[in-house]
Amino acid sequence: MPWRDGWLPGDKDPVGKEREKEESDVVDQQEFNRHFMVSLGLFLVHSILLILLVSMELLKHFLFEAVFFSEYFWVHVTDNKSNHHATFEAETLPSTAKPFSPFTKAGIGSHIKATDVWDQKRRT
CATH class of the missing domain: 1.20.5 (Single alpha-helices involved in coiled-coils or other helix-helix interfaces)
Known part of the structure; x- marks a missing residue:
């Protein structure tokens, strides 16, 4: 059918x-x-x-x-008592600073002695 x-x-x-x-x-x-x-x-x-x-x-x-980098660095510095932060102009970085590493945010902070930082802050 x-x-x-x-x-x-x-x-x-x-x-x-x-x-x-x-x-x-x-x-x-x-x-x-x-x-x-x-x-x-x-x-x-x-x-x-x-x-x-x-x-x-x-x-x-x-x-x-x-x-x-820009004209300022954000540098993380530690003394034995507490953490301190300081801002440096590129021309006034302490001589102990090593070249900045692009892979770490605090690339130069670990290479700066606390005494250099506080001397630098007193000068400005």
Whole structure:
């Protein structure tokens, strides 16, 4: 009984209707795949650009701002009684200071003696 498959005895071409429906489904699936691939490609491009931007900012922060430091250093110095902080201008750093390390925030602080710091503070 062919009418069980959606074909009634008065219809002219039940096979043609099925073929047309299958072709329409294939076209819809191809269009969906095309839109999906374009969306996925744009997402990947934006993700890569965002990762590059963040890594460049981190690189700039840790290397350029640390190596080409500003005119002031934040130096952490410890005497035996308490922690003291002092700000130095670049020209007035004590001679015991070693070069600044871009990988530590207190790169020069550990190389300065407390007496140098307090002498420096008394001079200014």
